[in-house]
Amino acid sequence: MNRIFRRQSIRVQLTAVVVAVSVTVLALAFTCFLLWDGNRFRENLVSERRSTAELIASNSIAALTFGDEKASREVLSSLQYVRDVQGAALFDKEGKRLAAFARTASQRNALKRPPDSNAATSLGNDIQIGHLIRLDREVIGSLVLVVNLDGLRERQQAYIEIAVILSLGALLLAGFLGSTVQGTVTNPILRLASMMRTVSRNRDYSLRMPHESPDEVGSLVAGFNAMLSEIQFRDAALQIANDELEVRVAQRTALLEAEVREREDRERELQENRRFLSEFIETAPIGIVRLDRERRICAANRTALEIYGASEGGLIGRVIDEFHPDPEFRHYLERGDGVTVWTYEGAIQRGDGESRQVEMAASMTWLDGQFENVGLFLRDVTIERRAEEIERAKDRAERASQAKNEFLSRMSHELRTPMNAILGFGQLLDMEPLQEKQKECVDQILKGGRHLLNLINEVLNISRIESGRISISLESVDLGTVLGEAVDLVLPMADQRGIKIEIALPESDRVWVRADRQRLSQVLLNLLSNAVKYNCDRGRIFCSAAVQENGRVRIEIRDTGKGIPPEHADRIFIPFDRLGAEQSSVEGTGLGLPLSKSLAEAMEGQLYLDQAQAEVGSCFVLELPSAPDVAEQATPQLRVTQAEVLPRGVQKTVLLIEDNIDNVRLIEQLFASRPEIRLLVAMQGNLGVEFAREHRPSLILLDVNLPDTTGLEVATRLKADAQLARTPLLIVTADVSSSVRAKFQEIGCHGYMEKPLDVRKFLAVVDQLLFEEVKLSA
């Protein structure tokens, strides 16, 4: 409604307002008048009819008093001439209706109840007026009058007709005023509006409105004209500015195009660089990982994926801590305070459960105590670290081995030195003419001493093998020769018990095996002596050898003894396990077989028990690789030859450098039977060197372990001395380790004697060296 109204012209709007105001005011005024008049009419009517009631009541007092209905009716019937009275009724004191008057039957029926008071009550269109009738202040009855308001209705109808006529008049007048009087106000505005429409349609800002009046409309027109002038002026200025701008735009466009081209080139270059860089990162041999603020991995290159053992999907978005259980790593990530670069090495727990060792460098940027960006550069050092670890373990093992070796060397010396005295003096004693009983005692001492010495040697050997420090020099060895020598050695023992040894070699002349001659001899001797020891009296031993198809030589040594029960077969190669033989009278250390087995293996061979081959007793099999047929080489070791008697009268000085007084006495005793030998003793190494320079001995006997310096040191100094370099130097020591021996051989020592000394052998060697020296000097 409001919108429709606003769309109308001002003229229509004004007219409508005037008409609406007039009609509203008229309607309001008329309504008020009607209400007021109606109220007044009512009041008047009630007042009048109350008087009527008063009159009727007064006239009916007597009739009421005497209950005269007829008289009462007569009194009421006078009301029929009052138009608005529709009905009336008289009631006596008890409320009984005495008489009634009504214009209709229904009205009569309605008048049945006496009034309670002198009140006027409205009943729809009617008003009921009650009146109590008194005589001498005593209520003797009552009267009811029913008055209708038809008069009021007629009157109001007349008023409304008048009001309608008046309203129409007012409307006409308002319309007239709207069309005539307001024209003077609205016309200029309408013209202005039309002018505005023209201007805005044609864009012609040169139009002007003529001035008309000095009132508000006039100033509006003036303002409009001023605005048009301003717009016209600005239009012109804008046109000029536009033209200028176009020129500048053209210039700038050209510049921009050039710049755009340049920028595109740079962009391409940049993209190329970026591509190169990302490829570079992706293919870098170090793992590169970027973390976000929540330590989640947001980028990782190929190597990083490999290191973490995850696919790209399995790695991106995961918190780095999951892979690094090490709290130190978290500590690194958590400490801020400007630490921007740090390195770290630790283990990572990969998704596949594998653990990797990584070396890591991190570069972090920090902002407000929290890192903004973290780049981790990882290198998988698992293999390196493992190699290092192995290297270290090896070093340790070597050091330990060396220490063990040294320990063994020292122990062997320490144990063998007293053995030297025991066996040495025992042998000396044995050479003396003794009573039968004394001879037996000496034999027992020597037997016990030799057994102990053997035990010590085997313990040392087995330890050495275990530590891998045994020196094996493999060569082609004639098996027949070695076997023969070994059989020769056990033959006396076998003969004592009536045991026969049979050797069965292939018909071809010789069987060559690849072995260390000495060690092979040791093994064969061990096996043969076992075969003798554990055989029955007058038993037999079979030795056979055959070249097998696989090129290996099989050597069997079989006896006819008790044999080894199958349940013990796996225990025979365990050190010190003698399978109960320790209870028997058979001597043994329990080390022979383990040692032999180790030696066989060291020579790339095998030693095992082959029970299937033995019907009685046991059968040991030694397998060795076969070797080409070669002429037997000269053995490097010192060979004991027949001692030659020194020419008489030639005095020889022998210098002994030895700190152990027992050994000194032993050698003094040995040389006591050789008056041509003058023994010079130095109990210290340095003193020994001095003695040698001073006395120029023909032979120097040197102990290895000395109180002030080492035997090696002494030997080196002696050999370094030009005058003493050719003097024979015999090392006499309890240290039997081959490494020590090799060192002395390097320096150029002439011989090596193990303590405890084999007296005969020792004397023979001494004689040989002295003899040679004599020969040389002669």
Place this chain on the structure above:
Amino acid sequence: MPILCRLLTSLALCFLSRLAFPFQEAEYAVKAAFLFKITKFLTWPDSAHPGNSSVVVGVMTPDPFGGYLDEAFAGKTIDGRSVVLRRLSPGKPLTDVDLLFVPRESESRIEDIASLQRRRMLVVGESPGFAQKKGHIGLTISGGKLAFEINASQLKACGFTADSRLLQLARRVY
């Protein structure tokens, strides 16, 4: 036997009188009320009941009202004066009586209307033609209802003022 007959007769009479009595009672209750009501429509002459004396209502014996008259006037006043009822046996003087009711049986004790003029006494009777011959107001029964006749000229002569509405209700006015 004669005793039995008399007994039966008296019983029957007793019943008869019982039957008639209610009507007579209702009639005299209405008449007693009328006597009181009529005083409201009449004004006594100024010379009547001097001072502040009571209004004396007299009934000639035998009194036909029984207790009804006492009931009708009990606690009532006339013109602000208290009411005194008086039973008048024959020979008793009628002095000081303001309202006199003359029963049918005692009509003979009243002389004539002219003699009433000096008395200032309203005389009401019930015998036929009483208002015309002897007193001011005569009560009649017509159609089962009580009606009355007024001797207006006599009232006026005696100095009474009657309400015009009373006169309208009267069956006859002389």
